[in-house]
Amino acid sequence: MTCAARQGFSLTAFLALTLAGCGGDGSVNRGGTAGGGGESGGGGGIPAEGGGEAGASFDTRDASALFEPQTLPTLELTLPPERWDYLRAHARDEEYEPAELRFEGRVVGQVGLRFKGSFGTLTNCFDAEGNLTCRKLSMKLKLDEYDPDQRFYGLKRLNLHSMIHDASLLHEKLAYDAYRTMGITAPRSSWAIATVNGVSLGLFSLVEEVDGRFTRDRWPEDPDGQLYKEAWPVSTDPKDYEAALETNEETATHEAFAAFASELQAAESPAARRRALGNWMDLEELARYMAVDDALANIDGVTAIYCPPEDPTACGNHNYFFYLSEDQSHFRLIPWDLDATMWPQTVYDNVPPWQVTPENCEDRYPLANDDTTLAAPGCDAWFSGLAHDLTEYDAATEALMSGPLQEANVQAAVDRHAAFIAEAVAVEPGGQTMERWQSELAILKSNVPRLRARAAARRSGYTARALELSVGAVNDFEALSPEVIALLPAFSNSATTTHMSLAGVGPGNDSSLEGLQSLLLSFEYRNEGVTPWSHWINLTLPFEGRPADLSAHTGVRLTLRTEGARTVRIDLESSLYEAGTEGIKFGWEVVTSSTPTPIELPFSTASLPSWAHATLDELSVIQARVDGLAFQPLCNGRDSGGLLPEGMVDAGLLELDAIELF
Structure with a gap:
C-alpha cells in the first residue's frame, strides 16, 4: 500500500x-x-x-x-x-x-x-x-x-x-x-x-541496508527490479554494468542501462539531454533529490566525480544506488553513505556546481592532500540535462528551506535526537566529554544558516578558490571579506586534522597584528585514544601557480601569535619529499605566545623534525619546487605516552599576517 x-x-x-x-x-x-x-x-x-x-x-x-x-x-x-x-x-x-x-x-x-x-x-x-x-x-x-x-x-x-x-x-x-x-x-x-x-x-x-529486501519493501508494486550500486549512465556497453549489480544476478540483463546511457550521450544539447533523462527518470523527483543533496552539502555523493591520477579520464562518482523497474523502463536514484554531509565548508567547493557547465570540460580540480582530482559534474550529460530547467529544483529548495531545513526545525530535531542518545554518549569508550559534545551540538545548530547560505551561493554559480600566497607581494589578507573566508572550502587552505580533533579558518580582525585583518586558525586537540603522538592539525597555504621556485629567495617573513605559549611547526610543502606523508619535511619550529611577533625564517636554517628518520631529501631541491607553507600548532598537554589524558581538550588559536618572501 x-x-x-x-x-x-x-x-x-x-x-x-x-x-x-x-x-x-x-x-x-x-x-x-x-x-x-x-x-x-x-x-x-x-x-x-x-x-x-x-x-x-x-x-x-x-x-x-x-x-x-x-x-x-x-x-x-x-x-x-x-x-x-x-x-x-x-x-x-x-x-x-x-x-x-x-x-x-x-x-x-x-x-x-x-x-x-x-x-x-x-x-x-x-x-x-x-x-x-x-x-x-x-x-x-x-x-x-x-x-x-x-x-x-x-x-x-x-x-x-x-x-x-x-x-x-x-x-x-x-x-x-x-x-x-x-x-x-x-x-x-x-x-x-x-x-x-x-x-x-x-x-x-x-x-x-539497500538490497532486494529494501526494494521489495519500498516498491511492493514493483518488487523485483534490478538494483545497481554506483553505476552511472555513461557506458553504452551492457557488460560494464554487470559488476555493479546487487540483485537478480542469475536473470538480469543490462541492455536498459546501456540504452539509457546511449540516449544521454547521443543528445547534443541540454534540452535534448533533459528529454532523454525524462524518458528514464522522474525529473521532478530528481529535482527534489538534488535540492536535498545541495542543501546538505553532500560533497561525497553523486556530484563528486573522482578522477584517479593514473588516468584522469577514468572518472566516476559513488555513494548512491540506481533501481531499475521490473519492466526495465524506469530508474530511481537512492542516496547512500551520508556521513560527510552538513559541513558548510567543504573540500569540493572549488569544483563548479552541477548547474554550471565550465568552458573547458577537460579541466580537473585538485583535492587537498590527494593526487586524485575531480571533474565538473556540469560536464556530465545527466547533470546537463537536469540543469536545463531548474524550475522544479528551485521549488523543491524553497519547500525544503521553509520546512525540514528551517532553522527552528533542525534545532528541534537536534535537541530531540541528542536527548535520546545522551546516556550512551556519556559512557562512550574513549569518547569526548559531555561538555565537548554539547559544544558540537551547538556548532551543528549554528551551521544551519551557513548551509542555507552555501546552497544559495552554489545555486548562483559560486566556485571557491584556494586562499593562495603571492610569491612577490606581502600577503596581508586585507582584501578578503569575512563572507568569502566563511565560504572557503577545506581545499588546500582550511585546516585538516586527525579524527576527533577540530579546526576552522576565519578572519582575524584584531588590528594589533598587522593592518585591519589577519587569518585566524581556531582549533581543538582531543584525545585520539589510540596511537601515541598521533595528534596533528595542519593549515596549508599554497603558492599561486604552484610549485614555486624559491631558489632566489632567502627565507620567509611573517607575523604570528597564538592564544598562549605554544610551539608552531612551519613546513615547506612539496611533492618531492621522500617521506612527506609521514610528516618528514623541511621547516622550522617557532615558540609563540599571545604577543604578536614578527619573525624571519631563513631557508638555510630549515631542518627536518628532530624525531624524523634520515631521508635523501635535499633542501636546495625542495626549495626549487615548493607548493606552499604548512602551519602546525603543536599539541600541549600530552602525557609521557604521547596522548592527551582522556577527556582533555587542548583549545587554541593561531593568527597569521604579513606573510612574504625575502
Whole structure:
C-alpha cells in the first residue's frame, strides 16, 4: 500500500501526508513520521503490531521498531578472542568472521561480522606498519551468512557506522531523514550500541541496508527490479554494468542501462539531454533529490566525480544506488553513505556546481592532500540535462528551506535526537566529554544558516578558490571579506586534522597584528585514544601557480601569535619529499605566545623534525619546487605516552599576517 502515487506528485500534499502518518518513501509509516522523528526523541513512534513484543520471533518483527525505537538497542556479539584479534588486524580485508548475536537477552543466531568503510573510515585508520589508529571502525552484520533463512527484524544485513568524523553523532540521521521527508526513497537510520565479548564498542549509527529486501519493501508494486550500486549512465556497453549489480544476478540483463546511457550521450544539447533523462527518470523527483543533496552539502555523493591520477579520464562518482523497474523502463536514484554531509565548508567547493557547465570540460580540480582530482559534474550529460530547467529544483529548495531545513526545525530535531542518545554518549569508550559534545551540538545548530547560505551561493554559480600566497607581494589578507573566508572550502587552505580533533579558518580582525585583518586558525586537540603522538592539525597555504621556485629567495617573513605559549611547526610543502606523508619535511619550529611577533625564517636554517628518520631529501631541491607553507600548532598537554589524558581538550588559536618572501 502507498500513500501517494509518484505520478502527479505534490510536495505540499506529501508533506501533509507525512505528518498524517505516511513514510518518506511513499509507504504507510508503521511508526513515527517519515523523518523518523517521533516525540520519543530517538525516532519515537509506536512499533508495528507485534514488533515490540518481547516474545515475538526476531525474524518476523517489523524493522520500524528497530529504526524508530523507544530505547537504544544493544547488539551483543560473541566470538573467540583470537578471532576478534585477527578480525581487527585484518579489518581492511573486509572478510566475514562467524559471531553469535544476542539481543534483549536472547540468542538471535550465528551471523557474519566484518569491518567496512572507505578510505577515510577504514583504509586511513591504519598506519604504515598496519597499526590501528582509529578508536572505532564501522561494521557490517550479515544475518544470513550461515543460515540463508535467518533474518533480524526482517533484515538480512545491518550497518553499524562508526561516526568517527562526526563528533555530534547526528549528521547521518538528520541527512537521511531530510531525504525521506522530501519524498526521496532512502534508508532508515537510527543508533545502536554494540558489544563484543562483553566489552562495549560504544554508539554506532545504525543504517538500513539497500538490497532486494529494501526494494521489495519500498516498491511492493514493483518488487523485483534490478538494483545497481554506483553505476552511472555513461557506458553504452551492457557488460560494464554487470559488476555493479546487487540483485537478480542469475536473470538480469543490462541492455536498459546501456540504452539509457546511449540516449544521454547521443543528445547534443541540454534540452535534448533533459528529454532523454525524462524518458528514464522522474525529473521532478530528481529535482527534489538534488535540492536535498545541495542543501546538505553532500560533497561525497553523486556530484563528486573522482578522477584517479593514473588516468584522469577514468572518472566516476559513488555513494548512491540506481533501481531499475521490473519492466526495465524506469530508474530511481537512492542516496547512500551520508556521513560527510552538513559541513558548510567543504573540500569540493572549488569544483563548479552541477548547474554550471565550465568552458573547458577537460579541466580537473585538485583535492587537498590527494593526487586524485575531480571533474565538473556540469560536464556530465545527466547533470546537463537536469540543469536545463531548474524550475522544479528551485521549488523543491524553497519547500525544503521553509520546512525540514528551517532553522527552528533542525534545532528541534537536534535537541530531540541528542536527548535520546545522551546516556550512551556519556559512557562512550574513549569518547569526548559531555561538555565537548554539547559544544558540537551547538556548532551543528549554528551551521544551519551557513548551509542555507552555501546552497544559495552554489545555486548562483559560486566556485571557491584556494586562499593562495603571492610569491612577490606581502600577503596581508586585507582584501578578503569575512563572507568569502566563511565560504572557503577545506581545499588546500582550511585546516585538516586527525579524527576527533577540530579546526576552522576565519578572519582575524584584531588590528594589533598587522593592518585591519589577519587569518585566524581556531582549533581543538582531543584525545585520539589510540596511537601515541598521533595528534596533528595542519593549515596549508599554497603558492599561486604552484610549485614555486624559491631558489632566489632567502627565507620567509611573517607575523604570528597564538592564544598562549605554544610551539608552531612551519613546513615547506612539496611533492618531492621522500617521506612527506609521514610528516618528514623541511621547516622550522617557532615558540609563540599571545604577543604578536614578527619573525624571519631563513631557508638555510630549515631542518627536518628532530624525531624524523634520515631521508635523501635535499633542501636546495625542495626549495626549487615548493607548493606552499604548512602551519602546525603543536599539541600541549600530552602525557609521557604521547596522548592527551582522556577527556582533555587542548583549545587554541593561531593568527597569521604579513606573510612574504625575502
